[in-house]
Amino acid sequence: MSYIMLGAPGAGKGTQAIALSNQFQIPHISTGDILRTHIQQQTNLGAKAKEYIDQGLLVPDELVVDLVKDRLAQPDCKKGFILDGFPRTMVQAHALAEALKDLGYVLRAVINVDVPDEDIMIRMTGRRICPNCGNTYHIQHHPPLEDGVCDRCKTALSIREDDQAETVAKRLQVYHQQTRPLIQFYNDQHILLTVDGTESATTVTQNIMKALGANA
Ligand code: ADP
Ligand code: ZN
Helix, strand or coil, rough: EEEEECCCCCHHHHHHHHHHHHCCCCEEEEEEHHHHHHHHCHHHHHHHHHHHHCCCCCCCCHHHHHHHHHCCCCCHHHCCCEEEEECCCCCHHHHHHHHHHHHCHHHHHHHHEEHHHHHHHHHHHEECCCCCCCCCEECEECCCCCCCCCCCCCCCCCCCCCCHHHHHHHHHHHHHHCCCHHHHHHHHCEEEEEEECCCHHHHHHHHHHHHCCCCC
């Protein structure tokens, strides 16, 4: 079974995607994580992507679409997957629909993690990420067990460059213009499921599981 996580930057869709990926034992595919890995490894794609990401802009559709298509074609996706941060534009949504059809995959649900802009701005400043394994934390809502250290791999946590205030404002604007229309798009297909993302991460996970009719 396959799922899409939708939501504004900082809505917590990454955290929920990881929870569902563990719960259902299916791969978590985050385009943000994949792009950051490319940046770290200084690939051509990474160099191109960095120019956009650092400005709070979306990476051009064709780059991300190709990357996702390659990932979905890998055998571990046969049992299902969770897309996190993709699709983010109507062009990507249409390209995904086509790719899913080609691969014979069916979407079970599009999970929209809903959080108002005001909360987003406050949240982003508290966000921390593990530069090694990509796990995300929040100093208030989802703190690591030990201050500043990743639970999973014990690496020192860091703040993402694109989590600065002006960049966050830009990312929110981009979200409203380019990504929000997808809510209507998937709602029209009757596969949209919206959860209140202002609750604690555990409550949000439980609400998603309930809405999906699965046991948490
Ligand atoms: P967030 O959801 O908090 O913005 P992500 O890690 O998902 O964080 O993405 C970080 C950045 O990577 C985005 O701001 C964007 O520049 C780029 N990116 C990620 N996914 C996509 C996508 N599907 N299309 C275009 N750009 C993307
Ligand atoms: Zn880690």
